[in-house]
Amino acid sequence: MTAxxxxxxxxxxxxxxxxxxxxxxxxxxxxxxxxxxxxxxxVRPGSTEEVGAVLARCTALGISVIAQGGNTGLVGGGVPRPGGRPCIVLSMLRFADLGAVDTQSMQVTAGAGVTLAAWRDHARRAGTDTPVDFAARDSATIGGAIATNAGGSRVLRYGTMRRQVAGIEAVLASGETVGSLAGLPKETAGLHWPSLLCGSEGTLAVVTRARLRLVPLFEQATTALVATRSITDAVALLALVRDSVTSLDAAEVVMPAAMEIIVGHLGRRCPVEAPSAGCFVMFDCTDRFDPTDQLTAALAADGARPLVVDAAVATDATQRSRLLDFRDRITEAIASAATSLGTPPFKLDVAAPLATLDDLIDTASRVADHDGARLIPFGHLAEGNLHLNFLGATDHVAIAAAVLGRVAELGGTISAEHGIGIAKAPWLHLIRTPADLAAQAAVRKALDPAGILNPGVLDPSPPDTSGTQEP
Ligand SMILES: Cc1cc2nc3c(=O)[nH]c(=O)nc-3n(C[C@H](O)[C@H](O)[C@H](O)COP(=O)(O)OP(=O)(O)OC[C@H]3O[C@@H](n4cnc5c(N)ncnc54)[C@H](O)[C@@H]3O)c2cc1C
Structure with a gap:
């Protein structure tokens, strides 16, 4: 291998x-x-040409390529897997260039290795903002967010990463560069590379740059943490709030077990007094004008009042940030609890129709009890997106089979925003037909005939088990 x-x-x-x-x-x-x-x-290329030369060489030599950004992915798609052919990790972090913010088109060009935080800070310095944000912002990159079609808290207002990519530059396994960074808002000229590559998890091409949409920067913000009796009440409350609060940016759900773990991690008291709470919702509003009255009026309206057990509202930046910690830092709290247990958490990122979330949480709780695991659920309420974390779980396959099977029966998806990666590939058949999977494999084969790009990821065929996948 030295040569x-x-x-x-x-x-x-x-x-x-x-x-x-x-x-x-x-x-x-x-x-x-x-x-x-x-x-x-x-291998850390610094230019599109270098990416092309590396990929062409890997295709010729039959070496697999795992594109990697910030390595914050949660489904095992951005790291090597045991068994199979030799591979390289293609780290894209040197693609850290950010172009000038175009305030007329509300777009900016960013390298694949730019972090979400750097993208946001750059946009804000020019009086604009970014439509995608989540807790891994300091490490997660544009390339990774595109590859996983990442979501986060602002999806409710602006949609997932897919909606933000107005142009893309990417390199195929052959070494050829495809796409355009023109960022034309309207164009009907056949294949649309951003649509094809968003969510492709490094299996069709390596993203090198993207032309990204920006949104207005709203200086005024209000955050409320609301306790409700159940997730069903939380969904009903969300519908009322959405109806009257035009500035709603996020509606995040924190189930009591997640509140308990974050309270312990932060070493602070829960900001709302609600021992009987069956669910908590974090509403975040941003606008040109102070959205506090609009939000508090919505929470106090006749229809909403019976749904709200207690609420805490924050308007200044420091208070808001302290309140938002109770949602933003849950993943970190779970990781820390898992470290203490000495075993990584088992994570399922799923989404289901809003009316079925109660059923989904019931199923997950029963499955956790049966395994002896501790279930920590939280997520993005408006999209019915729950992150089901199982601490101390022993039988991952049984948990996945029961929970993902129920998700599929409810009409949901086995991956809302983290991607399929390696972790969920065996379960893809639950939500995709044989024809869907055959078409996906054919596209992949056409763009990467030697199969070097991220083998195993998004691939429902039985994995190579010659090594152990989970330590
Ligand atoms: C604390 C925490 C909170 C999180 N919260 C959220 C959340 O709210 N919403 C959400 O959607 N995700 C969330 N995630 C998951 C993760 O941050 C996202 O999936 C993110 O988009 C991954 O970006 P990355 O740069 O770290 O990608 P990596 O982990 O490096 O890679 C992820 C996948 O993208 C591929 N890839 C990476 N770069 C490229 C490229 N340039 N070209 C082609 N393929 C590429 C990789 O091969 C891999 O399949 C969270 C993770 C953590 C740790």
Whole structure:
């Protein structure tokens, strides 16, 4: 393999090929610690041409390529997997360039390695804002967010990453560059690369740059944490709030078990007094004018009053940030609890029709009890998107089979925003027909005949189990 590593050095420069196992380890293990494998090298290209040359060489040599951004993915798609052909991790972090903000088109061009936080800070300096945001913002990249069609808290107002990509530049397995960064709001000229590549999880091409939509920056913001008796009441309350609050940016759901863990992690009291609460909702509003009256009036309206057990409202930046911690830092709290237990959390990111969320949580609770695991559910209420975290779980396959099976029966999806990766590939058949899967495989084969791009990801065929997937 030394000769192969030397080949990559000749393309991207010796400093940008990492082959020391100690240095590579951080790129080979995922954020949760649940997925890991070994790469021949971590290759860090600095230009589209270098990406093209690396991919062409990998196609010729039959070496798999795992594109990687911030390595915050939660389904094992951005790290090597055991077994199969040798692979490289293609780290895209050197693509950190941000173009000038175009306030006329409300767009900006960003490199695939730009973090969501850098994108947001850049946009804000120009008086604009970004439509996608979530807790992993300091590490998660534009390339990763496009590849996973990431969501986050603002989906309610602006949609997922797919809606934000007005243009894309990407490199195929052959080494050829495709796409356009023109960012034309209207164009009907056949294949639309942003549509094809958003959500493709590094299996069709490597994204190098994107032309991204921006949204207005609203200086006025109000946040409310509301306790309700049940998730069904929370859904009813959301409908009332949506109806009258035009500035609604986010409606995040925190179930009592998640509140308990975040309260312990932050070492602060729950901001609402509601021992009987069966659910909490974090409403976040932003606008040009102070949205406080609009939000509080909606929460106090005749229809809403019986649904609200207690509420805490914050308007200044410091108070808001302290309140938002109770949602934003739950993933971190779960990771910390898992570390104490000595076993990574088992995570299922799912979505189901709003009217069925109660059923879904009941199912997950029963499954957790049966396994002896502790269920921590939270998520994005408006999209029916629940993150079901099982702490101390033993039988992951049985949990996934029961929960994902029920999700499919309810008309939901086995992945709302984290992607399918390796973790959920065996369950794809629950929500996709054989014809869907055959068409997807055919597209993949057409763009990557040698099958070098992220093998195993989004692939429902039985995985290579010659190594252990989970430590
Ligand atoms: C604390 C925390 C909170 C999170 N909250 C959310 C949330 O609210 N919403 C949400 O959607 N996700 C969330 N996530 C999941 C994760 O942050 C997202 O999936 C994110 O989009 C991954 O970006 P990344 O740069 O880290 O990608 P990586 O983890 O590096 O890769 C993810 C996938 O994208 C592919 N990929 C990466 N870069 C490229 C590229 N340039 N070209 C082609 N393919 C590429 C990889 O091969 C892999 O399949 C959270 C994660 C954490 C740790």
């Amino acid at each position: 192969v590593v030397d080949t990559f050095r000749s393309i991207v420069g010796a400093d940008h090929v990492l082959a020391d196992p100690d240095v590579c380890r951080g790129h080979e293990t995922d954020w949760t610690g649940r997925f890991q494998g070994t790469a021949t090298a971590v």
